[in-house]
Amino acid sequence: MKYPGAKTVLIPDIMQIFLGSRKRSFVDVFGGSGIVSLNTTIKDVVYNEIDPELSNLFRHLKEHPERIIKILRETVNSGSLPDNNQIRNLCSKPGTIDAAFGTLMRFTVSFGGMGDTYNTREKSTLGYARKTLGQMESITAKVKSWKIENMDFRELFKKYDSPYTFFYMDPPYSDRRWYNYNFTGQDYEDLRVIMTQIEGKYLMTVDRDDDYVYEIFGKPQLTMEYENKNQDTSVGFLPPRVKSFYTNIKVGTQS
Ligand SMILES: C[S@@+](CC[C@H](N)C(=O)[O-])C[C@H]1O[C@@H](n2cnc3c(N)ncnc32)[C@H](O)[C@@H]1O
Structure with a gap:
């Protein structure tokens, strides 16, 4: 991220x-x-x-790795990442897998995730998400043994x-x-x-x-x-x- x-x-x-x-x-x-x-x-x-958003992301990476990987793969394959409004919408459901994916997208498309430099169709952000997808198996394998606290x-x-x-x-x-x-x-x-x-x-x-x-x-x-x-x-x-x-x-x- x-x-x-x-x-x-x-x-x-x-x-x-x-x-x-x-x-x-x-x-x-x-x-x-x-x-x-x-x-x-x-x-x-x-x-x-x-920050509950980040801790929620890691909790879902630990508990539902296959679901996060599936959503990320579908998003990358669609050729564009969620836009600012869609990310906000995903993040508005605290604790859910949607919010976890929204957080991952938030820190993929904008430095700092503060939402001021969104450029979701930019090739580099899509490439960045693709790179994350490629690393997801090894990321989730590690997170599996972690304790996650908030x-x-x-x-x-x-x-x-x-x-x-x-x-x-x-x-x-x-x-x-x-x-x-x-x-x-x-x-x-x-x-x-x-x-x-x-x-x-x-x-x-x-x-x-x-x-x-x-x-x-x-x-x-x-x-x-x-x-x-x-x-x-x-x-x-x-x-x-x-x-x-x-x-x-x-x-x-x-x-
Ligand atoms: C410098 S950043 C850590 C960056 C991290 N080491 C990394 O490499 O990504 C500091 C973090 O502390 C968290 N934080 C702020 N206040 C905290 C508190 N009272 N207890 C635990 N974490 C806190 C912030 O949300 C922020 O993510």
Whole structure:
């Protein structure tokens, strides 16, 4: 899915830290597009997302994979994706398979799924949906073994904290209102306190340049640079993106 803030480039580093933790269970606290959990080979995954639309999508991918695949195949074969109104209509039935498919379409045809850049006949969005269809068997095979939750992070920690658990945290940005559910100062503060109290291990990744987060969480254990893939030659070279890694696991020296 075209999900804002998806953490594709960080996945190998997240996995290395998870493997080093020797924990059994991987809890994706702020699961979003699911891209992090989908790119692991871990069986014991908890995908959590407070946005009920996303959690509903993953629940249906787990419980009715063949139905979602069938609807997606029929849509792709028809040569056009649902338009803005049709997507809104599908999403207006919370909890249903229609809503799950609507959510998948919403984040296929527009970046961020906010509905402002719909272009359903555009070749690239149809190609994107076709690519998703091609990956659906392996996506649903993974999701099958997941636990899917739709909880606020505070409740999630209460339910899953144990000496065997690894929590991966990719919280919303402090300076961008990209999601239906964004973060307040109190949310960061609660997360900070939870991080000092849990029995399990954790890793939180955030933008190094987020001063607000820095003020709350202090110096990270590690920073990592990632090539900026959004290069646009007309505006000059964009510098690498730098991410801060906060963790209670012993990791390598700061880069
Ligand atoms: C930066 S995004 C996560 C992106 C995800 N790691 C990915 O790669 O697609 C942060 C997510 O946190 C969710 N969120 C916001 N407030 C939350 C809360 N109180 N509890 C759990 N999730 C929350 C948002 O809906 C959003 O999807």
